[in-house]
Amino acid sequence: MKIAYVVETYTEGLGYIDNVLPKELGAEGDQVHIITCRLPAYYQNSAAFFGALPEKGDYLEEEKSENCTIHTCAYKNLGKRILIKGLFNKLKSIDPDVVIVRGIASPVLGQVVLAKLLLGFEIFTSTGQAYSALPQALREGGLSMVKVHNFFSRFLIGKFFSYFVTKCIGSTEDCIDAVVDFYGVPRRKTVVISLGVDTNIFFPAVDPSVLRARFEVRESLGISNEEIVCIWTGRMTTAKSVEVLAQAVEELNSEGYPFVAVFVGDGPEKEKLKKYKKSTIQPFVPWSELPAFYRAADIAAWPRSITTSTLDASACGLPVILSDQEKAQERWEDIGSTYELGNVASMKATLMKYRDIKRRSAIGFLAAARMREHYSWKVIAREFKRELKSRGVKLCRYVYT
Template structure:
């Protein structure tokens, strides 16, 4: 089967779906092409230079066709408008590659609208993943807001998208609710799914020598309990809530609890993290370097938005703490805790509940096993292929 994956942007050194999904399909002996723009991830963000430039370089990169072991990467020139990213020459790529299946990301993108419009012309099946979590989606709350919302959606030809996408994949229950209630995607066209983990990289196999060395280099003692956060240092991710919780724990005598923040962001925000007692910040690292960071830590904490990093940390055997508005509770059942959103003192209480090493190991083992069984990219790709072949074969039978 020939599979075309379309993503608005792409960065080789990140750990998102567009990085691992093409490889997962390729490992299953499918012909896979990833078509994207010449933009790095988050290239259109006003915070790009502060948060990502140090890791990824300039927001634009070179165009061309680049083959690797499992898939072919096609980088096209792009244009950015108030409505989003337009990948120039996308239709020509579709005509040239003639895919059986196209997989894309998010409902209300210019690329998705174009793929929906071209579907009948080029005779492919179209599948769309959605990540519209409640933590990042603000539904219209009044009449004016609703009017603007639907004017914008008409620009994205939303009805045509709904009609022509064969299946939508909301990655969590709150995403399913948002796209069925606010975007009016029919429930029968949806299949609840999840993000996944590259378990060849992220797993519970520890290198004890590397772990000991890493902790010693950062000044963490054997008895210290390290709470780790990885990602952006920005208000929308709110790692400062964890910093404040660690600072508070030090004030009341729990100086053996430490905070480790790996990522990047606004200098002012990062400085607020660095002045919290017991907290250390490190810059972004490559995905291959993250497992040792998770193995060297004891608890994973993501205070606000959902993140793929939560699953990566679970795969490495860490218990997870998230806020009480996160709705995908099945993911964290038995291996996670929830604290009152924006309440650093309640977060501190939850951290104290994980002081006992045996409890952390028990919870971490539950999470690592769950990832291996349900959330690996290998399992994800196998399930998707079954569905893709069902659509293709049913069509052939009808013909």
């Protein structure tokens, strides 16, 4: 099967689905092409992405990269979104059976839909947009200008595009609810396939050499063996509620409990975290270097929004703490806990559940095993492949002349 994976954003060295899934599909024997402008993640929000935008030249680069071919294309702006230059000709030259597009109502999906009418491939869309991460004004009852704007800018466009899309793949049931309610995708055209984790590099500290590395990282951070380390990783934006964890750890320390917090990342909230004496801040590190930090920790916590890092932390044998508003809780049943969203006292009580090292170790063993068996990227790629093949790929092809 020949697959084209179209995504506006792409940055080497990160663990996003766009970096890992195409390579795993290629490892399964499919011919995979990534078509991208290499824009940084969250490029539409200057407060959420870091780095520089690539230039808008008329370049077109092609390179082989671990089981797939990456095509870097130029782009042009369309408001806050972009169009990929030369996308039709690129798809024509690849002649794919399937095109996977990351996005539900984007102009790039519109380009792919137009190409489908002439080239005849199947389109699958993919999304990780969580319902709980959408603006509160969209999720609350009543009519508002925010809802009216969403109706015309997302719902109608998404509903129209969905006529040409075979399936929309969401990483959780929560994501499916979001695309149905706010992007107009018919529920019958949706399917849930989880995000994954690279269990080759994310695994617990068990053998002696890895245990030594755990202690070395803790020592470099000024953390003793007796302290209980709570780790958070990601982009430090207001929507992530990182201060809830920092405040909870600070208060537990004042009560005599040896908790510390380690935050790995960067963003606007970084300055606020500096006032907490029991919080250590580390800059962004390449994805491949994150396992060492997880293995140096004892607990992982994300106070608000879900992230693929939760799977990475579980694979490293850490209990994970999430918001009680997170709907995909089946992944962490018996290997993690929830706390009341935004409530520092609730976060403190939940952290205290993992004060005992024996309990942490037992849960960590179960967490790592579950990730290996059900959430490794190899397993997830095979689920994607079964879904793509089950839809009659290339049964009907238009002829382009």
